[in-house]
Amino acid sequence: MEQIRVRFAPSPTGNLHIGGARTALFNWLFARKNGGVFILRLEDTDLERNLEEAEAGIFSCLDWLGLKWDEGPGTTGLSGPYRQSERFGLYREQADRLLESGAVYKCYCTPSELAQQREQAQKKGFAPRYDGRCRRLSLKEQLEREARGISPVLRIKMSQEGTTVVHDLIRGAVEFENKTMDDFIIVKSNGLPTYNFACVVDDSLMRITHVIRAEEHLSNTPKQILLYRALGFNEPAFAHVPMILAPDRSKLSKRHGATSVDEFRLDGYFPEALVNYLALLGWSPGDDREMMAINEIISSFSLEAISKSAAIYDTKKLTWLNAQYLCSFEPERVAWEVVPFLQARGFVKGNPDEKTFAYIKKVSEVVRSRVHTLVELADASSYFYIDDFDYDEKGVKKFFNREGVAELLDQGKEAVKMIPYFDLPNVELAYRNLIDNLGISGGSLIHPTRLALSGKTMGPGLFDIMVTLGKEKCVERLEKAVCWLKKR
RNA sequence: GGCCCCAUGGUCAAGCGGUCUAAGACACCGCCCUUUCACGGCGGUAACCCGGGUUCGAAUCCCGGUGGGGUCACCA
Numbered sequence: 001m002e003q004i005r006v007r008f009a010p011s012p013t014g015n016l017h018i019g020g021a022r023t024a025l026f027n028w029l030f031a032r033k034n035g036g037v038f039i040l041r042l043e044d045t046d047l048e049r050n051l052e053e054a055e056a057g058i059f060s061c062l063d064w065l066g067l068k069w070d071e072g073p074g075t076t077g078l079s080g081p082y083r084q085s086e087r088f089g090l091y092r093e094q095a096d097r098l099l100e101s102g103a104v105y106k107c108y109c110t111p112s113e114l115a116q117q118r119e120q121a122q123k124k125g126f127a128p129r130y131d132g133r134c135r136r137l138s139l140k141e142q143l144e145r146e147a148r149g150i151s152p153v154l155r156i157k158m159s160q161e162g163t164t165v166v167h168d169l170i171r172g173a174v175e176f177e178n179k180t181m182d183d184f185i186i187v188k189s190n191g192l193p194t195y196n197f198a199c200v201v202d203d204s205l206m207r208i209t210h211v212i213r214a215e216e217h218l219s220n221t222p223k224q225i226l227l228y229r230a231l232g233f234n235e236p237a238f239a240h241v242p243m244i245l246a247p248d249r250s251k252l253s254k255r256h257g258a259t260s261v262d263e264f265r266l267d268g269y270f271p272e273a274l275v276n277y278l279a280l281l282g283w284s285p286g287d288d289r290e291m292m293a294i295n296e297i298i299s300s301f302s303l304e305a306i307s308k309s310a311a312i313y314d315t316k317k318l319t320w321l322n323a324q325y326l327c328s329f330e331p332e333r334v335a336w337e338v339v340p341f342l343q344a345r346g347f348v349k350g351n352p353d354e355k356t357f358a359y360i361k362k363v364s365e366v367v368r369s370r371v372h373t374l375v376e377l378a379d380a381s382s383y384f385y386i387d388d389f390d391y392d393e394k395g396v397k398k399f400f401n402r403e404g405v406a407e408l409l410d411q412g413k414e415a416v417k418m419i420p421y422f423d424l425p426n427v428e429l430a431y432r433n434l435i436d437n438l439g440i441s442g443g444s445l446i447h448p449t450r451l452a453l454s455g456k457t458m459g460p461g462l463f464d465i466m467v468t469l470g471k472e473k474c475v476e477r478l479e480k481a482v483c484w485l486k487k488r
Numbered sequence: 489g490g491c492c493c494c495a496u497g498g499u500c501a502a503g504c505g506g507u508c509u510a511a512g513a514c515a516c517c518g519c520c521c522u523u524u525c526a527c528g529g530c531g532g533u534a535a536c537c538c539g540g541g542u543u544c545g546a547a548u549c550c551c552g553g554u555g556g557g558g559u560c561a562c563c564a
Contacts, residue, residue, distance in 0.1 A: 011564050043564060111562065127490055128560080153562055171493070180491050180560085188562040195564045219492055219559035242494080242557090249556060277500095280513090284501055288512035307494095307501080310557060314499045317514040327527075370526035446523040458525035 004036030005209050008062075008069075009199070011043040012054040015260040016061035018313065019214060019244045019252060022278040026241055027212045028067045029279070029301040039206060040072030042083045043199075045192055061261040065271050066294070071206075079206040084198050091193040094201050094231060095154055095186065103230040104186060106152035107134035108145040129182035130155070154187035156230060164222040169210075169239040169303045176222040184223060200224050204233040212239045212303070215310075239303045242282050243310045252313060259313075268341060268374030270329075273322040281311045291324050323372040334368060334377075335361035341378035347385035359384075362468050366460045380459065384468065387477070389455040391484075398457070399448040406485040411438070412449050413478035422471040428463045452481030 008024040010016065016024075031038040040062070042055060055073075062069065071077030081087055098104040109117070109130075118128040135157065137145075145152070158181050166174045186197035193201070203211060218240045228235040246256040258264055264274050276292055284307070285292065285300040292300075326334065335357060342348040342360065352360060363384045364377060371377045383389050391400065399405070415434045419426050431449075435442050450462050453474060459465065466474050 009564090013564085045564080107562095114562085122489095166492095168493095174492070176492070182560090185562055190562075192562085194562070199564085214558095215493065216558055217564095222492095240493085245557075247499085251557085280500065282500090286502075288502075290500095290513050309494050311501090312499060314514080317500060320514055323527090369528095441523090443523050450524070456525090460525085462523065 002209060004031060004034045005039060005207055006031050006036060006212055007039040007041050007203070007206065007208050008067075009041040009043050009202075009213075010058055012058055014054055015057045015262045017252070018259055018261060018264075018274075018278065021061065021065060021261050021274075022244065022281060023212065023214055023241060024062060024067050025065070025275060025278050026283070026303075026306070029298055030210065030212060030303060031070070032298045033301045036209075037070045038067070039077070039079070039208070040069035040082060041202060041206070042073060042085075043195070045084045045195075045198055057262065061265075064265060065261065065275055084193075084202065087198075087202065088192065090205060091187070091198055091201055092191070095193070095197070098156070098186070098230060099154065101230075102157075104154045104156045105135055105183075106137070106142060107155045107183075107185075108137070108142070108150045108152050109134060110150065127180075130184075132157075132183050135183070151189045151191075153185045153189050155183040156186050156227065158183050158226065164225055166218070166221045166225065166238055168218070168221075169237055170306050171218075171240065171308060174218065174221075178222075178226075181223055181226075186227070196220055196223055197227065200227040200231065200233075203236060204228065204231065208236050210237045210239060210303075212241065215240045215243050239306070241306055242308060244281060244313045245310050247312055247314060249312065256313070258315070264318075268376065268378075269318070269322050270325045270337075270374075273318060273325045276325075277318040277321050280317075281313070282307050291321060319372045326368050326372065326374075326377070331361045331365050334364045338364055338374050338377050338381075341374050342381070342385065345378055345382070347378065347382065359468075366464045366468050370459070383454040383456065387473075391451055391455050391481075392457050395447075395451045395455075395457040399451050400481075400485060402444075402448075405448050406482050408438075408440075408445060409448055409452055409478050409485070410482050412445060413475055413482070416466070416471060416474050416478065419471065422467060424463055424467050427466050431463070448481075449478070453477050 006027040008020075008027045010020050010024075028038050030036065042058075044055070059073075069075070071079060072082045075082075095104070099106075107130075114130070117131065121128050121131075132155075134152075134155070142152075158178060160179045162178050163175050164178055166176070168174055184196065185194050187193055202208075221238055221240075225235050244252055246252045252259055258267055261274070265271075272294070275294065276297070279292070279297050279301075280290065283301070283305055285297075286305060289296070289300075338360065339348065339352060339357075343350075348356065348360070363381050367381050367384075368377060371380050411434060412431070415430045416427075419430050431445065432442075435445055438445070446462050447457070450459065450465065451457060453462075453465055453469060460468075469477075
């Protein structure tokens, strides 16, 4: 069987959007599932804005997501180069062929003339399409226009008869009447190819077997199919995946919160969670599995199972998934990943030494089941790293305003001091004994102690906090709280 | 506006003519667990856009309407 070859072809403008990320993912999954080749191609024909950073951003996002490309920039694939800006000669060659065969013609209409034509057509109630007037230009007329310094565009001759059918793997046969398409431009007056043309030439020359892309390209597809035929190339199979919409059903944009892969990384999400979430957005394994390892996703994946309707992007489930992953990972990994977030908050200075790392690991283990992201993990761990925190206002009202709290905490401090081995059973035993001896409820000692040690009213179990913090810190903070209470 | 796609709970979705008085997950609401907050467990609220057909039988097929989205550039 012919080897499957798919491509992800973003234009490097800005960062990788989650929509693009999902398209890349579906392509990658399809390749991995079928032993195919996943190709990365940069559609950077656009003149001005072509920042190197944008390209690097795409690379790093794909890399972070774990979507390695088999062929693309930086590889020695045989179908290169993989930047359209480095393939202009190839487009020229194909355009010349088309010109020779008479499939395309030169058009000298200027942008302002075209605008005028469109306007007139609209006035008369016609569709604003090019009328093909330059098709009939004689050689003399052409030369005359050249002499006036007009450089032509190349337009393809479209038939007005019949229909063109797109056989879409997700949607089935989609028919387009040819008369709805006009003689569109394939080469601009500056000699550069337009999107539809470059895309077809590249997909042909790169021997792409399956074009998997966003639904917004479905309307372009009949034009591209006609181009394949004019060029004499076989058309690939198509699969147009549904769009991802914002919660208000509009097109996704920056104002809808985090929408780029990079933002999710910065917000403390794991690539596994984002990939898992994205896979489930528009695709389902057919059963009720939700949290899936990447290999599981690969083996269950198929284009036919991709849904036809647009999905609304809602990060709640992503956040839940992230929490699931956070709790399932090795403590080592979590500690390693949370370090940058701790550094950013000044909780950890520089690269942690072995002892600090072990502490971070311990803290993270104790805290992680109540947070969703690395950002939340870092924030919720603050008091493990800094001594200078305020007591939660409501907590003070609730637990510090009682009669005799200072004495109680002082006794707690003394009890802590007496603990020989500061581990979980001993700490708990010591505190339980104190509670029994005083004949009070557990909460009346536990809650003020938590507030004294962390400044918060919620968090990990008190004894976990104590053991993690260590005996010295506990005594210190208990004492500090006693002083604070007495000063009021 | 023309053309194209789509339509199951708030969201993601299973369902591909009878087993649907419609799974599962997120979110939400209760209860349990518990020193708190979570986690976890148990339970609950909540959907086949509307109207016509086809059929013994329709969420599932067909047509129309409505709604949403996409596309109509010398942008990709």
